[in-house]
Amino acid sequence: MLSSLLRSALVLAAVCCLTYAESVITCGEKIQRLSCDQGVVSVLTVFYGRKNRQTCEEAIDKDKLENTECSKTGAFEALANRCNGKKVCEVDKEIFSDPCPETYKYIQTTYTCLPAHHVVACEDSEVKLSCDSGQTIALIGAFYGRTDRTTCIYGVPDGQFNNITCSTPTANQVVTERCKGKSNCNFHAKNSMFGDDPCKGTYKYLELAYMCKYHRVVSVLPVAYGRTNRQTCSEGKPSGQVANTACSQSGALEALANRCNGKIVCEVDKMIFGADPCPDTHKYTQTTYKCLPAHHVFACELSTAELICDSGQTIALIGAFYGRTDRTTCIYGVPDGKFKDITCFTPTANQTVAERCHGKSSCTFHAKKSKFEEPCRETSKYMELAYKCECPL
Numbered sequence: 141m142l143s144s145l146l147r148s149a150l151v152l153a154a155v156c157c158l159t160y161a162e163s164v165i166t167c168g169e170k171i172q173r174l175s176c177d178q179g180v181v182s183v184l185t186v187f188y189g190r191k192n193r194q195t196c197e198e199a200i201d202k203d204k205l206e207n208t209e210c211s212k213t214g215a216f217e218a219l220a221n222r223c224n225g226k227k228v229c230e231v232d233k234e235i236f237s238d239p240c241p242e243t244y245k246y247i248q249t250t251y252t253c254l255p256a257h258h259v260v261a262c263e264d265s266e267v268k269l270s271c272d273s274g275q276t277i278a279l280i281g282a283f284y285g286r287t288d289r290t291t292c293i294y295g296v297p298d299g300q301f302n303n304i305t306c307s308t309p310t311a312n313q314v315v316t317e318r319c320k321g322k323s324n325c326n327f328h329a330k331n332s333m334f335g336d337d338p339c340k341g342t343y344k345y346l347e348l349a350y351m352c353k354y355h356r357v358v359s360v361l362p363v364a365y366g367r368t369n370r371q372t373c374s375e376g377k378p379s380g381q382v383a384n385t386a387c388s389q390s391g392a393l394e395a396l397a398n399r400c401n402g403k404i405v406c407e408v409d410k411m412i413f414g415a416d417p418c419p420d421t422h423k424y425t426q427t428t429y430k431c432l433p434a435h436h437v438f439a440c441e442l443s444t445a446e447l448i449c450d451s452g453q454t455i456a457l458i459g460a461f462y463g464r465t466d467r468t469t470c471i472y473g474v475p476d477g478k479f480k481d482i483t484c485f486t487p488t489a490n491q492t493v494a495e496r497c498h499g500k501s502s503c504t505f506h507a508k509k510s511k512f513e514e515p516c517r518e519t520s521k522y523m524e525l526a527y528k529c530e531c532p533l
């Protein structure tokens with residue numbers, strides 16, 4: 141398949157802010173406390189065991205310092221699962237099983253405090269996670285149980301908040317599955333959501349934190365369709381079909397960019413390049429692309445997309461698509477036959493949206509046929525677009 145040749149040659153990692161790491165070492169039975177004045181805990185590294193004689197050397201029995209190769213595997217997962225997303229987190233060695241009973245061990249943790257939306261919801265209440273449209277929820281951590289006697293105690297009988305060693309190991313996973321990738325996520329914080337009640341008789345709460353992240357969309361860099369060497373995609377081909385190494389389709393970049401820019405996923409084949417530049421040659425598509433953080437919007441046919449930048453900023457369109465290339469988007473309530481054709485698109489969609497929205501600070505766009513050239517009358521279509529907000533020069 142040609143599309144399998146689409147590959148990422150460039151990965152741009154946007155690391156713009158230096159994060160400050162806190163470091164804590166906790167000896168033996170003591171309690172480790174991680175806390176954030178601002179933001180929430182995000183655990184970076186965890187070690188539980190012993191790797192030298194000096195750390196926590198106050199042990200009474202010096203024999204217990206001998207083994208310096210004791211390390212608990214899975215320590216990071218255990219601590220991150222318990223503490224990520226909390227403002228304060230206290231743990232002790234009980235959250236790990238013992239990797240070397242004869243050794244006096246310590247917990248060595250580094251963590252950072254991330255700015256985040258922080259939510260605490262008492263048992264049986266509603267939880268709402270919400271990001272701007274065009275952004276998605278990235279969960280930092282979720283906790284369900286009880287680890288203090290101050291949260292969610294108003295009107296609760298005494299005995300029901302005494303157990304402060306209660307936690308559900310699956311809370312983070314459950315909330316992740318429910319909310320990941322969405323821009324809004326609502327649910328009821330109750331036992332049944334997390335499987336079993338982790339501590340019957342105790343009134344619990346859910347604590348979680350999340351960030352709102354921009355989607356990453358495709359932005360196509362150089363594209364070649366044709367053949368420029370004898371080796372690529374040559375397996376099993378007669379030499380006559382790989383001999384012409386000067387075959388290249390002009391306009392390949394425009395064709396692919398027009399089709400894929402601004403989408404989260406894009407599959408194409410050679411049909412998008414139109415005329416065949418060299419019919420006797422076995423050709424291939426070679427693409428590099430990057431993933432840009434951007435506002436990303438879907439609008440089903442007849443609905444409206446809103447493009448919004450802060451005032452003072454302007455919309456820079458990355459790409460706009462109108463048509464249908466999958467059978468999963470905008471199908472609710474649509475009769476079967478109307479989403480079968482998945483090779484439908486308007487080549488001028490980007491231009492149409494750009495004329496109306498590019499350079500403005502906000503813009504609403506109604507996704508309907510009359511706005512676009514009709515690409516496939518019988519098919520129910522949708523619009524997909526992505527844009528950035530730029531400060532004018």
Ligand SMILES: *[C@@H]1O[C@H](CO)[C@@H](O)[C@H](O)[C@H]1NC(C)=O
Pocket residue numbers: 302303304305306338339340
């Ligand atoms: C708190 O609940 C947990 C889980 O049910 C249980 O293992 C633990 O013994 C309880 N602790 C106290 C002090 O009751």
Ligand SMILES: *[C@@H]1O[C@H](CO)[C@@H](O)[C@H](O)[C@H]1NC(C)=O
Pocket residue numbers: 397398399401457458459460490491494498
């Ligand atoms: C869409 O239009 C904008 C504005 O004219 C332009 O900057 C962008 O490159 C276009 N995208 C594609 C894929 O042609």
